[in-house]
Structure formats: structure tokens, C-alpha cells
Amino acid sequence: MDATALRAAGTALRDSAPLVHCLTNTVVQTITANALLAIGAAPAMVDEPAEAGEFAAVASAVLVNLGTVHQRTAEAMRLAARAAGESGRPWVLDPVAVGGLTFRTELAADLVQLRPTVVRGNASEVLALAGTGNGGRGVESTDSPEAALEAAQELARRTLGIVAVSGPVDVVTDGERVVRVGGGSPLLTRTTGAGCALGGVVAAYLATAGDLMTATVAAHAHVALAAEAAAARAAGPGTFAALWLDALDAVDGDALAAADVRAS
Structure with missing residues (x-):
């Protein structure tokens, strides 16, 4: 992955302040709104079905997160995803806890048919969404990103987009290329909503970086770099959460250019 492209992605994000429409869990x-503000984006939480499609068509990018989905928000998600696709807006699908619960698994399958720009989840979620696994333990993965790589590549080819698998080393693929993003901290997994916030960060980068793969990798590197900086000063998960937001604000293009990013 070109360091110059990562630097440019970080600069473009700060310069443009994208409006990110978040249909996310309660x-x-x-933390998703605060993370977006920290990286220089503008969050909006519009999940009323009567407004969701209309707003998605004018937002810079859309996040669809299935964490606490119910009938009303499921309708809003379908409308927003369809409107985003029709208006050329990038959108991110975070298939939280799919595989183990029928309603959200069927909803996620419907949303995949609308071709998300990026699918971002843990390994068990990606395996379940690709039809080769049964999901993890609630929101926790019971599989590794490397175990989900083949399924992620197949899913990326099916959606004509990007699939990002989170873990100790994140794996990002467009179906052919594979990029691994290292760094981060285990404290991310002990902070409520850090992974879900990452979906919003990905959406923000998609709105401003020209290349979808670069945008997705830059978003993961941004979150990982901030986690490393926060963990170095944190006394535990409580202080880490606050320090992580500060660190998200401090990451710039030069930091992204030096991130632990490896292409294969």
C-alpha cells in the first residue's frame, strides 16, 4: 500500500469534513459520533424510515450497523442503502452478530444484495455473511481474520466492493488484493463501541479518498494508530476510551504514511 496515498487520504478527510449518515445501534x-467528530467528519443519526432514504441521498456516506436492529430500523436501513446506491454514495455494512440470529441474518443477506461499498466485521460475522460459518458468540468473534480470508475474498467479489475483517491484525481485500493492518491495542475490544465506530470512520474515508481500498485501509490504520497511542498512556479501559478519542484527533497524514500496513 502506497504511503503517499495513505497520507493523501488523511489530508483529504480533514479538508472535506464529510457528512456521515449513521444508522447504528443504540x-x-x-462513541461513533464522537469518533467521527475527532477525525474531522460530521455525524448524523437519522433512522426514521420516512427520512432515512432522503437523507442517505444527500449525505457524503452511509453506515448501516445491525447491532440493535428492530423492524422500524431495518426498514430505514433498507431504504438508506438503496438510496445510497442509487445516488452513488458509498455505504458501509457492519453485520453485527449475524449468523446466530435469524432476523438480522436475513436482513444482512438482503443488504448484501444492495452491494455495500464496504463490509466491515469480525471474522465470525464475515464467515456467516458469506455463508460459510454460523457466527460468533454474540458480538465476539470465535474465528481469526486469516481463517475468514477466503470467505472475505469471495464476498468482495460478490458485492464488487471491499471486505474488511477486524482482529489483532486487520485484513482488507477487494477480492484479489489483500492488505493487512497491524497495530492497535487489545483495549479496543474492552471499549464499548470501538469496532462499531470503526465502521463510521471507514464511511468517512470512503467519502473523501478516491480509491476504495486505500480509503478502507487508511480508516483501519487511523483507528489502530490512535489505539496504540492511547494504550501507551491509559491506566485501563476507562481512561483508554477518552484517550483514544484524543488520539483519533491527533492522527494526521504523516502518521498514516508510517502505519503498519502490508500488502500481499
């Missing part, structure tokens, strides 16, 4: 709305 547990993580605040």
Missing part, C-alpha cells in the same frame, strides 16, 4: 451512537 449502544454505540455516542
Whole structure:
């Protein structure tokens, strides 16, 4: 992955302040909004079906996160995803806890047919979405990103987009190319909503970086770099959460250019 492209992606994000439409779960709305503000984006949480499609068509990018989905928000998600596709807006699908629960698994399958720009999830979620696994333990993965690589590549080819698998080393693929993003901290997994916030960060980068693969890798590197910086000063998960937001604000294009990113 070209360091110059990663630097440019970081600069473009700060310069453009994209508006990110977040249809996300009730547990993580605040941290997702704060993370987006910290990286220089503008969040909006519009999940009323009567407004969701209309807003998705004018937002810079859309996040669809299935964490606490119910009938009303499922309708809003379908409308927003369809409107994003029709208006050429990039959108991210975060298939939280798919595989183990029928309603969200069927919804995720419907949304995949609308071709998300990026699917971002843990290994068990990606395996379940690709039809080769049964999901993890709730929101926790019971599989590794490397175990999900083949399924991620197949899913990326099916959607004509990008699939990103989160873990100790994140794996990002467009179906052919594979990029691994290292760094981060285990404290991310002990902070409510950090993974869901990553979906919003990916959406923000998609809105401003020209290449979808570069945008997705830059988003993962941004979050990982901030986690490393926060973990170095944190006394535990409580202080880490606040320090992580500060660190998200501090990451710039030069930091992204030096991130632990490896293409294969």
C-alpha cells in the first residue's frame, strides 16, 4: 500500500469534513459520533424510515450497523442503502452478530444484495455473511481474520466492493488484493463501541479518498494508530476510551504514511 496515498487520504478527510449518515445501534451512537467528530467528519443519526432514504441521498456516506436492529430500523436501513446506491454514495455494512440470529441474518443477506461499498466485521460475522460459518458468540468473534480470508475474498467479489475483517491484525481485500493492518491495542475490544465506530470512520474515508481500498485501509490504520497511542498512556479501559478519542484527533497524514500496513 502506497504511503503517499495513505497520507493523501488523511489530508483529504480533514479538508472535506464529510457528512456521515449513521444508522447504528443504540449502544454505540455516542462513541461513533464522537469518533467521527475527532477525525474531522460530521455525524448524523437519522433512522426514521420516512427520512432515512432522503437523507442517505444527500449525505457524503452511509453506515448501516445491525447491532440493535428492530423492524422500524431495518426498514430505514433498507431504504438508506438503496438510496445510497442509487445516488452513488458509498455505504458501509457492519453485520453485527449475524449468523446466530435469524432476523438480522436475513436482513444482512438482503443488504448484501444492495452491494455495500464496504463490509466491515469480525471474522465470525464475515464467515456467516458469506455463508460459510454460523457466527460468533454474540458480538465476539470465535474465528481469526486469516481463517475468514477466503470467505472475505469471495464476498468482495460478490458485492464488487471491499471486505474488511477486524482482529489483532486487520485484513482488507477487494477480492484479489489483500492488505493487512497491524497495530492497535487489545483495549479496543474492552471499549464499548470501538469496532462499531470503526465502521463510521471507514464511511468517512470512503467519502473523501478516491480509491476504495486505500480509503478502507487508511480508516483501519487511523483507528489502530490512535489505539496504540492511547494504550501507551491509559491506566485501563476507562481512561483508554477518552484517550483514544484524543488520539483519533491527533492522527494526521504523516502518521498514516508510517502505519503498519502490508500488502500481499
